[in-house]
Amino acid sequence: MPRVSLLPILLFYLIYTTGEVVSDHRKIRIDDDVYCESWRFSVETNDAGYWSTIPARCVQFVQDYMTGDQYRYDSEVVAENSVRFAKTVEISDSGSDGWVFDIDETLLSNLPYYQFHGFGSETFDEESFDSWVDLAEAPALPASLSLYKELKQLGFKIFLLTGRSEYQRNVTEKNLLYAGFTDWERLILRGPSDQGKTAIIYKSEKRSDLQHEGYRIHGSSGDQWSDLLGFAVARRSFKLPNPMYYIS
Amino acid sequence: MPRVSLLPILLFYLIYTTGEVVSDHRKIRIDDDVYCESWRFSVETNDAGYWSTIPARCVQFVQDYMTGDQYRYDSEVVAENSVRFAKTVEISDSGSDGWVFDIDETLLSNLPYYQFHGFGSETFDEESFDSWVDLAEAPALPASLSLYKELKQLGFKIFLLTGRSEYQRNVTEKNLLYAGFTDWERLILRGPSDQGKTAIIYKSEKRSDLQHEGYRIHGSSGDQWSDLLGFAVARRSFKLPNPMYYIS
Structure with missing residues (x-):
């Protein structure tokens, strides 16, 4: 055979x-x-809860999501929800109606950086990320830029509350202007006394300070739950998508 | 030509x-x-925020999600996250370590009902839903049943906190037992003084009562954010999927 x-x-x-x-x-x-x-x-x-890097088997999945239609459209729907709520707020003449924005992955997109760093699959490297921040070239998240402009037109005072540090104030302002953001009321960065605090505590404290100054925080927009939860929370919180990294 | x-x-x-x-x-x-x-x-x-029925163009989408692999697996991952956290809790001998579960779409699945009511595309009809509840035939959400058993074994006291009313106590107990849930510490339903309150207020008040009794609420599981937010919140909250309806 x-x-x-x-x-x-x-x-x-x-x-x-x-x-x-x-x-x-x-x-x-x-x-x-x-x-x-x-x-x-x-x-x-x-x-x-806490996680450090995205699962190895989801790198392609996160890449497809972040660079495809879904991420853009998810952000647009978040902005639509935000505007719909914002329009129900009665703006007083006192100038005390506030809205808080996080910056990274909320107003500005660091996708050009993460595209070269595995979409969150590599351990976060502060040095290389800070070099990217120093370039001040992060583009606006388009949906958030429209939202930002609409909120200003409605009469909200805009507070930018970021985990970035004071030494990054200049490049952060430069980047925001480059991306089309103007006329914010205040840009709040981590000062010396804020170092070492978790984002959720640091941001809650800063919102609490704003409330003590007399501001009513109607809305808060952020890609991390630590932007939104804790204490002195906004009347409504808007969670933007971010499957690339986690900040506690 | x-x-x-x-x-x-x-x-x-x-x-x-x-x-x-x-x-x-x-x-x-x-x-x-x-x-x-x-x-x-x-x-x-x-x-x-508030919504009443699912968008008309998403009926097929919600049906596919709820009856396919994704919903089941999403629930399993929520349960895995819950167990991972639960195992980090040091259980004291005082019997004061608690975990709060919502019931509908958390422990019990009303999918057999919603399959005949457009998967959330029809306006909620209390009468027909209560008739379904009276049958006491809702199956367990498999991942939640495993989680429930594991939490009991770890030594947690289980509190069931539901938006159902006192007049439904008997059928609710019957259904829970039928689906395999046993030995809960307490089943809390809406009493006369709880009627008319939003779920988020009612559930926060009941968690607050438990805390005043001396219980530490380590975890809370629910398919609605009104199960999890408000005040007297658990140390960790676990949001189960539910794209069929919204309760404020």
Whole structure:
């Protein structure tokens, strides 16, 4: 009996008659997607709590999300929700109606940086990120820029509350102006006494200070739950998408 | 010159050479999916605020989500996150370590009801929903049942805090037992003095009462943000998915 390899015949049989190989491959892809979708759900709802880097099997998923239509459109829907609420606020003549914005991944997009750093799959490197910040070239998140302008027109005082430090004030202002943001009421950065605090405490304290000054914080926009929760929270909080990193 | 319809030739050309018809169709589908994904993001993050029924164009999307792998797996990941946190809690001998569960769409699934009521696209009908509740046949959400058992084994006291009313106590207990839940510490339903309150106030007050009794509420699980936010919040909150309805 001659030795005949059955493999090509078997493969042909599988592919031609049942499509099993194709659908097996598809099954693996779907499983990855289901896994990464669930991971993203747990991250965006804050269920996951602390995490350092994105799961290795979700790098492509996060890349596709961040560079595709979905991220842009998610941000637009957040802005729409924000405007809809903002229009229900009765703005007083006292100039005390405030809205708080985070900066990174809220007003400005660091996607040009993260595209070269694995979309959150690499351990955060402060040195290289600060070099990127120093360039002052982060583009605006388009939906947030429209929201920002609309809120100003409605009469809100805009407070920018960022985890960046005082030594980055100049480049931050430069970048904001470059990206099209103007006429904010105040830019709040971490001063010497804020160093070492978690973002959620630091930002709550600053919002509390604003309230003690007499401002009513109607809305707050941020890509991290630590921008939004804690104490002295805004009347309504708006969580922007960010599956690339977590700040506690 | 003979009259010749160019349509079949044109169609053949489009399909055969460029796949335009196919990808046009795909484009339309993708746009709907992108819209509904963004809508789901805004709902699950609480950005949307109050809403009454799901968008008409997302009925199929919500049906596919709720009856497919993703909903099940999302719930499993929430349970995994919950267990991971629960295992970090040092349980004291005093029996004062508590965990709060919502019931509907958290421990019990009303999917068999919503499957016949448009997956949240129909206006909520209290009468027909109460008839369904009276059957006491809602199945357990599998991931939550496993979590429930694991938390009990770890030594947590389980508090069930539901928007259902006292007159539904018997059927609720019956349904919980039928679905496999046993040995809860307390089942808290809306009494006469709780009627008319929003869920977020009612549930915050009840958690506050538990804290005044001396319980530490380490974790809280619910499909609505009104289960989790407000005051007297748990140390960690776990948001389960629910794109079918909103309770303020």
